[in-house]
Amino acid sequence: xxxxxxxxxRIVRELRGxxxxxxxxxxxxxxLVYNIFCRDNKVVVEFTAxxxxxxxxxxLQQQVEQTxxxxxxxxxxxxxLVWEPSWSIDMISDDVEFFxxxxxxxxxx
Amino acid sequence: MTNRxxxxxxxxxxxxxxxxxxLTGLYAGLVRLGLTIDLxxxxxxxxxxxxxxxxxxxxxxxxxxxxxxxxxxxYLAPGFMALSTVLLLSGILGIGKILLLAGSLFLLIIMxxxxxxxxxxxxxxxxxxxxxxxxxxxxxxxNVPIYTLVxxxxxxxxxxxxxxxxxxxxxxxxxxxAIWLFVTLIFLWILxxxxxxxxxxxxWQIASVLxxxxxxxxxxxxxxxxxxKAAQWxxxxxxxxxxxxxxxxxxxxxGIWKGFPRAGLFxxxxxxxxxxxxxxxxxxxxxxxxxxxxxxxSIPYHKYFYLPLILLxxxxxxxxxxxxAIAATVRQIGGYGNVLAILLFLGGVPYHLFKISSxxxxxxxSQLQNIA
Numbered sequence: 459x460x461x462x463x464x465x466x467x468r469i470v471r472e473l474r475g476x477x478x479x480x481x482x483x484x485x486x487x488x489x490l491v492y493n494i495f496c497r498d499n500k501v502v503v504e505f506t507a508x509x510x511x512x513x514x515x516x517x518l519q520q521q522v523e524q525t526x527x528x529x530x531x532x533x534x535x536x537x538x539l540v541w542e543p544s545w546s547i548d549m550i551s552d553d554v555e556f557f558x559x560x561x562x563x564x565x566x567x
Numbered sequence: 568m569t570n571r572x573x574x575x576x577x578x579x580x581x582x583x584x585x586x587x588x589x590l591t592g593l594y595a596g597l598v599r600l601g602l603t604i605d606l607x608x609x610x611x612x613x614x615x616x617x618x619x620x621x622x623x624x625x626x627x628x629x630x631x632x633x634x635x636x637x638x639x640x641x642y643l644a645p646g647f648m649a650l651s652t653v654l655l656l657s658g659i660l661g662i663g664k665i666l667l668l669a670g671s672l673f674l675l676i677i678m679x680x681x682x683x684x685x686x687x688x689x690x691x692x693x694x695x696x697x698x699x700x701x702x703x704x705x706x707x708x709x710n711v712p713i714y715t716l717v718x719x720x721x722x723x724x725x726x727x728x729x730x731x732x733x734x735x736x737x738x739x740x741x742x743x744x745a746i747w748l749f750v751t752l753i754f755l756w757i758l759x760x761x762x763x764x765x766x767x768x769x770x771w772q773i774a775s776v777l778x779x780x781x782x783x784x785x786x787x788x789x790x791x792x793x794x795x796k797a798a799q800w801x802x803x804x805x806x807x808x809x810x811x812x813x814x815x816x817x818x819x820x821x822g823i824w825k826g827f828p829r830a831g832l833f834x835x836x837x838x839x840x841x842x843x844x845x846x847x848x849x850x851x852x853x854x855x856x857x858x859x860x861x862x863x864x865s866i867p868y869h870k871y872f873y874l875p876l877i878l879l880x881x882x883x884x885x886x887x888x889x890x891x892a893i894a895a896t897v898r899q900i901g902g903y904g905n906v907l908a909i910l911l912f913l914g915g916v917p918y919h920l921f922k923i924s925s926x927x928x929x930x931x932x933s934q935l936q937n938i939a
Contacts, residue, residue, distance in 0.1 A: 479804070480735070480804050480852075480855075480856060481735075481738065481801065482799075482802075507635075509681075509685055509687075509734055510635070510636070510681055510684045510685050511635045511678075511684075511690070511693070513634070513635050513853075513856055513857060513860050514856055515637070515860070516634055516860045516863075546737075547737050547740060
């Protein structure tokens with residue numbers, strides 16, 4: 459079942475609120491979210507970490523789960539950590555304003 | 568909804584043992600500085616180093632890696648470290664030392680496993696960090712004096728952190744030549760500390776030159792140069808990193824000046840410039856990542872956390888000044904101040920977590936009242 463476009467946009471928008479605390483950049487712009495789709499009435503977000511030994515791994519899992527849980531339109535979800543393909547710096551968004559200024563999420567606090 | 572197969576309770580339990588290692592290690596440090604309190608079970612001042620390096624850093628770093636790997640066997644590393652802390656504190660040194668070695672062996676296996684999954688230079692450097700702890704603990708098991716083996720204990724956090732920084736700093740796209748330079752400097756530094764067993768002072772002085780070069784490399788290529796312009800934890804973390812690299816430069820200069828003493832105030836200054844100035848700055852820098860990863864609770868940012876950071880650096884400067892001037896009281900003030908700074912940081916974490924959760928409860932309560 460294809461995922462409703464509005465919900466997909468909403469998920470992406472909310473996931474921009476998940477910020478790598480050390481880099482101050484959100485996980486969408488870092489290219490850590492690989493896929494967002496719907497399967498068996500469940501929204502699945504496939505994401506990765508920068509390396510298999512990344513200490514942020516559990517933190518990211520928690521943050522993605524909390525974000526999905528906070529979206530009213532989603533009843534069932536899964537935050538799935540994947541390792542293929544391996545993350546690389548080429549996956550960072552080209553147009554991200556990298557460290558140019560504090561990201562909006564931080565400014566608003 | 569989660570694929571986590573290890574309970575947060577286990578992580579928090581092991582984190583508790585790391586905290587025990589830290590607190591008892593700090594207490595042993597105070598005893599070393601001359602503090603005397605009548606306790607039923609006193610801790611030997613000689614336990615300061617083993618508790619801080621193994622009980623605290625060994626348990627924490629291996630726990631962090633095991634949690635990242637999500638393999639049950641990997642928890643044997645922090646498990647053995649935690650158990651050995653208890654045994655060392657109970658005075659059961661023989662078995663305690665064997666378990667320390669077992670813990671560092673499992674940490675080494677974790678790092679090799681990570682390298683096999685992802686064979687990159689930064690994982691290789693982390694293998695050398697765990698290997699350094701393993702060598703240090705092997706020597707400790709055979710009762711080699713701590714002043715002889717301490718360079719291997721220094722190598723453990725230093726190389727682990729260097730590996731982590733190289734991994735993260737991919738984002739700065741350092742040229743391939745620069746990466747090779749960093750790895751070569753690390754290899755040479757390890758050769759340098761190995762050679763301290765043959766020619767202690769000259770080898771340490773050479774290793775100190777290499778340490779300065781490594782710190783300068785980090786100043787040039789670390790992402791902290793950019794993230795210092797950000798805000799909140801990101802900015803705080805960057806400041807911790809950059810000041811930590813500053814301490815590495817000072818430690819290197821001190822090593823060139825004084826060589827590698829076997830005891831006394833210069834020995835004290837050299838070790839604490841690295842372990843407090845560099846390593847604790849790195850711990851402060853990564854707390855906003857490590858604690859949520861292990862406990863499941865995000866630490867709310869507050870300007871308060873700058874207080875322990877400033878105190879840490881200030882009192883370390885005082886301590887080192889006391890060491891150089893051979894002024895025992897000044898050194899003592901600096902040492903006590905360092906313990907205070909670490910405790911203020913440590914205490915700030917649960918305080919701010921509690922403050923936020925009570926604010927949330929109040930907010931929820933008033934919302935319910937409004938509805939009613």
